[in-house]
Amino acid sequence: MRISRKEIEVLFELVLKKLTFDKFEEIHFIKDEYWIITTDEWQNFDHAPKPGVASLVEDVSYLKQSIENHEIHSYSDLDRLASVLRVISENQAPTNQ
Numbered sequence: 585m586r587i588s589r590k591e592i593e594v595l596f597e598l599v600l601k602k603l604t605f606d607k608f609e610e611i612h613f614i615k616d617e618y619w620i621i622t623t624d625e626w627q628n629f630d631h632a633p634k635p636g637v638a639s640l641v642e643d644v645s646y647l648k649q650s651i652e653n654h655e656i657h658s659y660s661d662l663d664r665l666a667s668v669l670r671v672i673s674e675n676q677a678p679t680n681q
Contacts (some may be wrong), residue, residue, distance in 0.1 A: 608613075608672070611671060613644075616641045617639055618636050618638055618640065619635040620636050640668070643665075643667050643668060644664075646661060646664055647661060647668065662663065
């Protein structure tokens with residue numbers, strides 16, 4: 585399975601279009617910490633992963649630095665952005681309902 589940079593670009597455009605259509609402006613984080621499975625473990629089914637604890641406050645802080653500097657500093661920022669997107673998803677379409 586493959587996905588191209590162009591397809592990822594289209595997906596980001598569609599996400600932004602959806603957020604705009606739904607009049608989404610910002611998210612307020614109620615909780616800071618969340619479980620994370622490191623990328624070296626999340627597709628390894630030979631053993632159970634050992635989740636760690638990550639921080640949305642820290643994630644957003646790093647992402648805002650990227651905004652200020654007009655540059656993504658590391659690919660870890662993709663994990664941070666994914667965490668923010670996950671909170672938005674859970675907020676807009678809760679899994680417990």
